[in-house]
Amino acid sequence: xxxxxxxxxxxxxxxxxxxxxxxxVVIVEKDYSVKTWNSFMVxxxxxxxxxxxxxxxxxxxxxxxxxxxxxxxxxxxxxNTRSFITWEQHPYVFKFRSYRPxxxxxxxxxxxxxxxxxxxxxGAVTHAGLVVYDVxxxxxxxxKLKSANQLLGKLSRTDKLTQLYxxxxxxxxxxxxxxxxxxxxxxxTLVMFDIDHxxxxxDTYGHQAGDEVIRNASRTLLNNLRKTDVAGRYGGxxxxxxxxxxxxxxxxxxxxxxRKKIESQIVAHDGVEIRYTISLGVAELSPEMDNHQQxxxxxxxxxxxxxxxxxxxxxxxxxxxx
Amino acid sequence: xxxxxxxxxxxxxxxxxMARALPEKWDIKVSLAGGGEECLEMLAQGKGELLFLDxxxxxxxxxxxxxAIRERDLPTMVIVVSGDVQPEAHQRVKALxxxxxxxxxxxxxxVQDVLNQYGLYLxxxxxxxxxxxxxDIWDGYREVTNVAMGRAADLLARVLGNFVKMPIPHIxxxxxxxxxxxxxxxxxxxxxxxxxxxxxxxxxxGEALLIFKEQSFDDMASLMKMExxxxxxxxxxxxxxxxxxxxxxxxKAISEQLEFDFSMGHPNVLGRxxxxxxxxxxxAKKWNSSLAIEMGYVIENKNISCxxxxxxxxxxIPALENRVxxxxx
Numbered sequence: 001x002x003x004x005x006x007x008x009x010x011x012x013x014x015x016x017x018x019x020x021x022x023x024x025v026v027i028v029e030k031d032y033s034v035k036t037w038n039s040f041m042v043x044x045x046x047x048x049x050x051x052x053x054x055x056x057x058x059x060x061x062x063x064x065x066x067x068x069x070x071x072x073x074x075x076x077x078x079x080n081t082r083s084f085i086t087w088e089q090h091p092y093v094f095k096f097r098s099y100r101p102x103x104x105x106x107x108x109x110x111x112x113x114x115x116x117x118x119x120x121x122x123g124a125v126t127h128a129g130l131v132v133y134d135v136x137x138x139x140x141x142x143x144k145l146k147s148a149n150q151l152l153g154k155l156s157r158t159d160k161l162t163q164l165y166x167x168x169x170x171x172x173x174x175x176x177x178x179x180x181x182x183x184x185x186x187x188x189t190l191v192m193f194d195i196d197h198x199x200x201x202x203d204t205y206g207h208q209a210g211d212e213v214i215r216n217a218s219r220t221l222l223n224n225l226r227k228t229d230v231a232g233r234y235g236g237x238x239x240x241x242x243x244x245x246x247x248x249x250x251x252x253x254x255x256x257x258x259r260k261k262i263e264s265q266i267v268a269h270d271g272v273e274i275r276y277t278i279s280l281g282v283a284e285l286s287p288e289m290d291n292h293q294q295x296x297x298x299x300x301x302x303x304x305x306x307x308x309x310x311x312x313x314x315x316x317x318x319x320x321x322x
Numbered sequence: 323x324x325x326x327x328x329x330x331x332x333x334x335x336x337x338x339x340m341a342r343a344l345p346e347k348w349d350i351k352v353s354l355a356g357g358g359e360e361c362l363e364m365l366a367q368g369k370g371e372l373l374f375l376d377x378x379x380x381x382x383x384x385x386x387x388x389x390a391i392r393e394r395d396l397p398t399m400v401i402v403v404s405g406d407v408q409p410e411a412h413q414r415v416k417a418l419x420x421x422x423x424x425x426x427x428x429x430x431x432x433v434q435d436v437l438n439q440y441g442l443y444l445x446x447x448x449x450x451x452x453x454x455x456x457x458d459i460w461d462g463y464r465e466v467t468n469v470a471m472g473r474a475a476d477l478l479a480r481v482l483g484n485f486v487k488m489p490i491p492h493i494x495x496x497x498x499x500x501x502x503x504x505x506x507x508x509x510x511x512x513x514x515x516x517x518x519x520x521x522x523x524x525x526x527x528g529e530a531l532l533i534f535k536e537q538s539f540d541d542m543a544s545l546m547k548m549e550x551x552x553x554x555x556x557x558x559x560x561x562x563x564x565x566x567x568x569x570x571x572x573x574k575a576i577s578e579q580l581e582f583d584f585s586m587g588h589p590n591v592l593g594r595x596x597x598x599x600x601x602x603x604x605x606a607k608k609w610n611s612s613l614a615i616e617m618g619y620v621i622e623n624k625n626i627s628c629x630x631x632x633x634x635x636x637x638x639i640p641a642l643e644n645r646v647x648x649x650x651x
Contacts (some may be wrong), residue, residue: 075481078480079480079481079567081574082586083566086589088591090563114588133588
């Protein structure tokens with residue numbers, strides 16, 4: 001007797017919780033007729049359970065994305081596995097107002113939905129359950145976080161003077177490229193260059209003229225990049241470019257083209273015309289390199305070789321130059 | 323007369339499971355082969371009038387063995403025992419001359435049915451000598467994984483209407499540092515999309531990570547009969563469909579075999595609003611290493627491939643070990 005009362009009680013408790021829980025529960029048959037519609041759904045949709053039970057879900061809610069949602073429900077019946085819909089796919093499945101109509105920022109409720117296969121006693125899938133979660137707060141804060149992060153990320157990645165990547169971010173990218181190339185045995189090449197006799201420019205025309213030359217060099221560089229190349233300002237007047245999927249010989253063409261372009265530039269500053277040149281070093285990633293630092297050293301030593309051989313030229317790194 | 327029976331499987335765990343599923347009162351002599359080449363040698367020596375053959379093995383696989391049996395005209399009857407439950411796999415082995423197909427994990431009842439059906443089993447007074455098999459726990463993990471992978475591949479094949487090549491899974495302990503390297507690579511590469519989903523229950527917890535190469539989207543969309551240009555929204559749709567199938571089916575098959583119940587969190591799409599880096603955050607630092615299952619799925623004749631990575635926390639390992647060892651008694 002006691003046992004029976006307990007069972008009845010606990011069923012009632014379950015039912016109470018099911019009614020007051022802040023999660024939507026809908027159960028549909030294969031033909032999309034609604035079998036269960038809990039209080040969350042009643043309150044948010046304004047449609048009572050009498051009005052929807054045994055009716056076709058899509059007739060009762062014509063604004064539902066029907067072809068899409070039908071496909072999701074069908075796949076639960078066919079595959080007999082749970083299926084998840086995230087707010088990132090569709091901000092909402094049911095068009096409900098947000099819970100904070102006055103103080104909130106979102107007009108509609110962002111939803112995650114889980115679809116669950118429900119079985120009869122013989123194990124066949126006869127119904128599908130839709131569990132609707134309100135994720136408005138999470139979604140709103142993630143969207144805000146994303147835009148804030150994008151701004152921060154952009155600020156901390158770019159060099160102010162040149163708008164190229166700054167050294168920190170560029171080196172991180174080089175590290176990633178180093179690991180990627182090693183793993184996939186792809187060939188990538190690093191090009192480094194610096195402005196010849198830059199100290200003279202500064203000393204003769206002043207620091208502002210020097211900045212102008214650096215800006216000119218980076219603009220010329222940016223105009224000659226492919227979409228996949230990653231260029232950064234490595235030091236004061238030193239620049240570096242990662243050329244992915246590129247061999248040293250191809251990279252040399254790039255280097256020479258850039259060198260000639262820069263040779264033909266005229267920088268006008270305070271009524272004077274300044275001409276300048278650059279020296280370049282080219283280093284293909286080789287299997288002996290253990291880390292991205294060694295890759296930089298290789299390109300740097302080729303650059304040194306160019307300087308040594310008279311400047312305004314490009315050299316490819318070979319082992320003996322080290 | 324004693325019938326020589328050969329069991330060929332690369333997994334010691336699966337060999338043991340198969341040997342245990344054979345009827346006791348049967349006059350047979352059981353031998354074991356750990357790979358395709360060894361299997362052919364033993365067949366040539368007459369050790370397998372009846373052969374239970376696994377399909378997915380490194381080196382010479384089950385398909386290769388069937389082919390060689392036919393070419394060399396070896397006298398044996400072959401019953402294929404595999405976790406690859408795609409109807410297409412079934413048809414392929416039958417076309418290669420296999421007599422029957424038994425799904426893994428093998429059950430005593432099913433094996434008996436098949437043996438009866440072909441009149442192979444005659445109850446005898448002789449109780450055959452149980453063969454002892456040394457079992458490695460890693461083989462156990464691999465076997466449970468194989469079965470789960472097969473179920474997932476079958477669902478995927480049904481949805482796509484295309485044969486899915488069963489991968490050989492890699493199972494090992496990985497360092498958190500290595501995992502972070504993988505993550506860094508995914509992030510540095512905008513041609514990769516990923517979904518991450520957590521699960522927990524019965525003392526076992528972990529995360530599933532599905533990594534999908536964007537170049538696969540077009541072929542995937544055409545198989546799913548999705549029309550129009552494949553923009554970001556449709557890519558996300560495909561990614562979620564794929565993760566629902568692969569992660570869902572895989573975990574379900576694991577939980578059924580190990581008899582544990584678990585809850586699944588909602589999937590997180592990486593790289594859209596959350597970076598993996600942010601997602602891993604501090605939590606990843608709590609663990610030194612993790613038990614990782616890596617599988618690369620490839621769709622036959624299409625430019626589609628994706629990697630499924632299942633990571634179990636360090637403290638789940640005792641529970642996992644327990645459940646896997648109890649499967650073979």
